[in-house]
Amino acid sequence: MSTITIIGAGSWGSGLSLLLADNKHTxxxxxxxxxxxxxxxxxxxxEKYLPGAKLPKNITGYHDLHKALLDSEVVVTVVPTKVMRNALKSVNKALDHSVIFVNASKGIEPKTFKRVSEIVYEEIxxxxxxxxxxxxxxxxxxxVIQRQLTTITAASDHLELAKKVQVLFNNDEYFRVYTLHDLTxxxxxxxxxxxxxxxxxxIxxxxxxxxAKAALITRGLAEMRRLAVKVGAKEETLFxxxxxxxxxxTATSLHSRNYQAGLKIGRGKNLKETLASMTMVVEGARSCEAAYQYAKDLNVDMPIVFAVYDVVFNQREPEEVIKELMQRNLKSE
Ligand SMILES: NC(=O)c1ccc[n+]([C@@H]2O[C@H](COP(=O)([O-])OP(=O)(O)OC[C@H]3O[C@@H](n4cnc5c(N)ncnc54)[C@H](O)[C@@H]3O)[C@@H](O)[C@H]2O)c1
Incomplete structure (x- = not known):
């Protein structure tokens, strides 16, 4: 059994802490x-992030980062990507030994287009x-907090490390972890x-x-694949x-904050009003900003991402943007 420190005790940090406590880790x-x-x-x-949920009693909370990191073998980062760099700077200062870093947050840093792995290697x-x-x-x-069946991937450029993390997080009852040798x-x-x-x-x-939803998911995946492959991802990873x-x-569930934020925008709110009305992090808007610039720089065609950018950041009417998407030149799939 290992000692594991989770940075960020919001929704996902709490979900993972329950899983790791079930797996008998400290x-x-x-x-x-x-x-x-x-x-x-x-x-x-x-109550703020997971109302009604009961956490195991052997999870210990800290507001002293040095104490939280003492004796830890693995550090799991689960903070919004926009604060990731600052959070890592603090971890680097407070940490006095070598650990495995596991990141469970999802997003790209706007302007730098850095993935979390790149930020970690820059700051630690x-x-x-x-x-x-x-x-x-x-x-x-x-x-996950209700121990419902879930599958997930431990991805690393070092397969041995991915296998180690697979064993730490896997739970035979409800949480199955696969390894993947394609971090990008x-x-x-x-x-x-x-x-x-x-x-x-x-929509x-x-x-x-x-x-429309099926069209969006399918053509959205085609755009994700185009950009990811361009920067070195394996095509099969996207499938x-x-x-x-x-x-x-994420695109079919009311649990998704990104879907919920989209719903509010579709019903007439703008981004600022939408973000102000949500307690939890909405990573999609910032990732959209990053992907928009990234795709333009690399000359990758991403019409759906560009349309979302127009609606979210240029306050264009969604109906008008959808009309333009539908009226593009005809082409093969
Ligand atoms: N919620 C989910 O179901 C889920 C699932 C998978 C991945 N994720 C990803 O995990 C990340 C976090 O999402 P979430 O839903 O848990 O967010 P959240 O808003 O529920 O919680 C974020 C937590 O981070 C804390 N925090 C902020 N800055 C910090 C810092 N510098 N140091 C320590 N703690 C800090 C906040 O106080 C808050 O408790 C996002 O990237 C999200 O995409 C979320």
């Missing part, structure tokens, strides 16, 4: 939100990192699908039906759990 969680840490330690609940001193694994796939915290594909799949989920919410908010798998769960 689980330490750290969060900037002192009240949340207090609640986890005294009431064993997380080489003496403090044994390697990096991305834990990603179709997984809603709301279902896994990280990009997990980030880009959030943009398509935003779009799925927008649902506008009142379109299942035909696995971290690609189509995660896309299906």
């Amino acid at each position: 689980v330490k969680v750290y969060d900037l939100d002192h009240d949340l840490i207090e609640e986890i330690n005294t009431k064993h609940t997380n 001193h080489p003496d403090k990192i044994k390697g990096f694994v991305a834990l990603t796939g179709p997984s809603h915290a709301e279902e 594909g896994a990280e990009l799949g997990g980030s880009l699908k959030n943009i398509i989920a935003l779009a799925a919410g927008i 649902a908010g506008l009142g379109y039906g299942d035909n 696995g759990l971290t690609g189509i798998g995660d896309l299906i769960v």
Whole structure:
């Protein structure tokens, strides 16, 4: 059994802490939100992010990062991507030994287009990192917290490390972990699908039906594949759990914050109002900003991503943008 520190005790951090406690590891969680840490330690609940859920009593919350990292063998990052770099700077300062880094957040850094693995290697001193694994796939915290059946992928450029993380997180009863030897594909799949989920919410908010949703998921996947392959991902990764798998769960479920945000935009709210009305992180908007610039720079055709960008950042009417998408030159699939 291992000692594992989770950075970020929100929805997914709490879901993973329950899983790791079920797997009999020593689980330490750290969060900037002192009240949340207090609640986890005294009431064993997380009412803000997972109302009604009961957390195992052997999960210990910390608001002192150094104490949270003491004796830890594995550090799991689960904070919104926009604060990831800052969170890692703090971890680097507080950490006094070498650990395996596992990232469970999903997103690309706008402007730099960096994936989380790249940010980790930039911010963590080489003496403090044994390697990096991305834990990603179709997984809603709301279902994992109820121990519902889930599959996910441990992806790394070092297969041996992925196998180690697979064993730490796998639970025979409800959480099956596969390994994947394509870190780039896994990280990009997990980030880009959030943009398509935003779009799925927008078309649902506008009142379109299942035909439009199926079209969006299929053509959205084609765009995800185009960009990911261009930057070195394996094509088949996009057809696995971290690609189509995660896309299906995010673009078809009310549990998805990205889908919910899209729904509000489709019903007439703008991005600012939408984000203000949501307690939880919406990664799709920032990933859209990054993917838009990235695709333009690399000359990759991503009409759906460009359309979402237009609606979200240029406040264009969704109906007008959809009309343009439908009126593009005819082509083969
Ligand atoms: N919620 C899910 O079902 C789910 C599933 C898979 C992946 N993810 C991904 O996980 C990431 C986190 O999502 P979430 O839903 O848990 O978000 P959330 O908003 O529920 O929680 C984020 C938590 O991070 C904490 N935090 C912020 N900055 C911090 C810092 N510097 N140090 C420590 N803690 C900090 C916040 O206080 C909050 O408790 C996102 O990238 C998301 O895409 C979420």
